[in-house]
Amino acid sequence: MSTSTSTVSATSAAPKKGGGRRTLSLPVILLIVAGALALVSLVRLISGADDITSVGQVAGALELAIPIGLAGLGGLWAERAGVVNIGLEGMMILGTWFGAWAGFQWGPWAGVLFGILGGCLGGLLHAVVTVTFGVNHIVSGVAINILAVGATRYLSNFAFDGVDGGSSKQSPRIDSITEITIPGLSDWMQDLQARHWFLVSDIAGVVGGLVTNLSLLTVVALLLIPGTWWVLWRTAFGLRLRSCGENPVAAESLGVNVYKYKYIAVTVSGGLAGLAGAFLAIVATGIYQEGQTGGRGYIGLAAMIFGNWMPGGMALGAGLFGFTDSLKLRGGAENVHAMLLLLAILLVLVVAWQLYKKKYVSAVISAAVSALLFAWYGLTDQVPSQFVDAAPYVTTLLVLALSAQRLRMPKADGMPYRKGQGK
Template sequence: MTTVTTAQDVNQPTLQPAAPAGRKLSLPVLLLIIAGGLALTSLVRVVTGADGITNVSQMSTALELAVPIGLAGLGGLWAERAGVVNIGLEGMMILGTWFGAWAGYQWGPWTGVLVGIIGGAIGGLVHAFVTVTFNVNHIVSGVAINILALGATRYLAPLAFEGKEGGSAKQSPQVESLGDFTVPGLSDALSDLNHKGWFLVSDIAGLLGGLVTNVSWLTLIAVALIPGSWWILWRTAFGLRLRSCGENPVAAESLGVNVYKYKYLAVIISGGLAGLGGVFLSIVANPFYLEGQVSGRGYIGLAAMIFGNWMPGGLALGAGLFGYTDSLNLRGGSENVHALLLLGALLLVIGAVWLVVRKKYTAAAITLLIGVLVFTWYATTNEVPNQVVSATPYVITLIVLALSAQRLRMPKADGLPYRKGQGK
């Protein structure tokens, strides 16, 4: 729908999406799928007794871990909607962690937030300068920024933090907390309901309880950026022009859009959002900068953006999924992951039935076989190795991208070289 609007407004019929309309999910269908997923999860909790998979603490941790992933993915969405692939999200997050902790330690946490955003935006500016002005391959530029950011912070950390109280060559001194909030009354009521262990009701209470218990103010800002980005990109003239640069920059230029300007703005905003994700890691998740604390979240954010089909809502769902699987490492990981093997087996069986309905019998047989193997793994063991628990977020990332690949449609000019006046 969004690309059709773009096509109408820039008068270019070639911008029509390639994916058939029948593949699009309506909001009621999407909500029904989410409800079905919650019901299956609740059933697994009741059968296995793994109450930790939906308790308030688990959901609160999942939200905290989803925020930096979501911010990185949102940064990627802004850049790629303007036609610039941003593999450098990881490096921009690293810059955000270091600059945020450095400024937060000296001048307070909110100053750290601002400076961390600027640090990430500087990385975005470099990426825009190299890719837009000099037309360097976007992947090469992004990888270079990741390497440069890591090297720069390793060089700067000893100079800034070594010799300070609580600081070292790889860690900053502690940064003051931004503070958090809990909705009084509602949080306790949801927690009590969650402890009842009722089918579905307690699981929904756990999910909602995690959203209103010990939530950082920066989390609130990050969540608000999702609908805010959607409104700007899909409901304003600025967003329409920016997206036209990612669909057909030649057509946009013919209608008077300054394509270079919009690409620069999009990538700088992208870097700032990734930097904010880094700030979250070094001020909220941990009250200090620590070398290596980004740990690939920039890449997972990029995967969440692709899973969400370059849309803010889908991106939020992807970030939530990856944040939840990551939280399994911190809270009863082995027991919870073992319980989720049963959930995976059930989902595979349902997928096999769906493939049979669509008369894809070979794919259905393979899916059913994998489901049987997963169920056998669950039934013949009591726990999973810690290595499997640690790898779960990355395995889920690969599985989700593989399953959603047929529904994806990136902006048509994403990653393609562009020169001003090339359509003349």
């Protein structure tokens, strides 16, 4: 009887404890996306920043969001099994280097495969250090990040230095992966978007960005999000893996090989981070450059936390960062200035929610910040260039701060485990 009780606490009860209100189901995600799109459309009409939902803007946001989303998926796999993976950044770096090296030698799809293998190598190392030897997960992850930087810099001296188009800090140009466009639909969406109608043109911009010059690797990456959800939440394998992150002692008592599932999860985590790195090198830039990950592994972790350790919520977080980053790259000061108005309106909605919840102090603070943003928007025509550069990171911090109330991490995440410790 006690074993059955432990089983329930490790599997069924743990997800329910967070409550339905804390889980971003598909209808909720679609509702959030629709509401956000309507709000952005309103801001576009008021500010005149018509590029914020253009086909090019959406396509650019998607390309910037994919590496973050893949890294976030990698973090989700590891942490659902109870292993914190701060080393995602280093595994991405390994993915960029191995992806570029193999892509230059044998073509882009070989580069994708080797990028995944490079990330898996980093994940396997993290699993050995943390699961087998019990080293602190944070320490191991930071060490992998440092090791990846040094290893790729050393290897570049032999692989790329002296090669035509390459150097010790970058690879030669890599052949691109096939891109797909739906001609009739793409042209129609671009025409609709150019009319700048409320909501209709914004929807057309989103759809157009998804059917214009879309890399096949982007399609694969997008399919991995529902694929991860299905594997982890709809299969016996996923149930056992998640039980290792909730209550590994109870899982062990039922015959689950906790070590095996942790190894699998962290290796897959590294492979997804490696795929994110390969995407950066092969699709996003077409070249390997030292330092090109730019902290996206850490941002992927932030997206995963924002999404409450769920694939759908993580995808929303990655999309948010990709969108703000694309605004910075495409429109600069004008687009980010329009986002001041968007943020001010969002804070008004936050104030209303906090008043409904009778959180009066938080409501007053949010109202004050909203008033300042309205004043900033109304009294200026653009924002300083420094703020433009910092906008994606500021947005990430704000979203994490506002969503912190509903977060629930796996119970045994980051906790040391030894076989037989429950006896």
